Amino acid sequence: DIVMTQSPDSLAVSLGERATINCKSSQSVLSSSNNKNYLVWYQQKPGQPPKVLIYWASTRESGVPDRFSGSGSGTDFTLTISSLQAEDVAVYYCQQYYTTPSAFGQGTKVEIK
């Protein structure tokens, strides 16, 4: 089974500053057949279900602000919030959808400094 590990577990960033979250998979989630990384990022705010931000590791979901970006390939991935806004306070999860079980990372809590 693929294990997903996020770092850090939490971070506090000043408004307008950059936030960076890392996600590492225990095996590659890059498909040789289509050259796509089967990695998705979700945002979960308190009391709400998760929401898709980024899929295929770097494709922004429709309606997601462009301050959110995803990068990486193979086993190492990054979610970047280029200029943190108050409404970005949430827990962020990565998930691989390359194989079953489709494991989630443990989550990274983003707060305002």
Place this chain on the structure above:
Amino acid sequence: EVQMLESGGGLVQPGGSLRLSCAASGFTFSSYAMTWVRQAPGKGLEWVSTISGSGDSTYYADSVKGRFTISRDNSENTLYLQMNSLRAEDTAVYFCAKGANWGWRGVDYWGQGNLVTVSS
């Protein structure tokens, strides 16, 4: 608009059973895999089970294999999770989620969640 409404949660004693339902609308239900994801209080997300659009293929986390059964009724646009031999560690909010267009093991829409509490 895609919507999913879970029901059937509540308080159950250890060793008991419960069946969750998820009524879906706003998309062609039979064309998409469906997934249950759970979240224990104050904890992260845990994938529980996925079923193919036709219902022919099912997948389970090791933590629930042999105790939980996922099923669907495509004529009623409804997803189910039959949970037997429940344990305290099964206490969680259970989310019903739609398989994503970009990958059936991912999910792109989530229900609001339904709390299951296993306690004596």
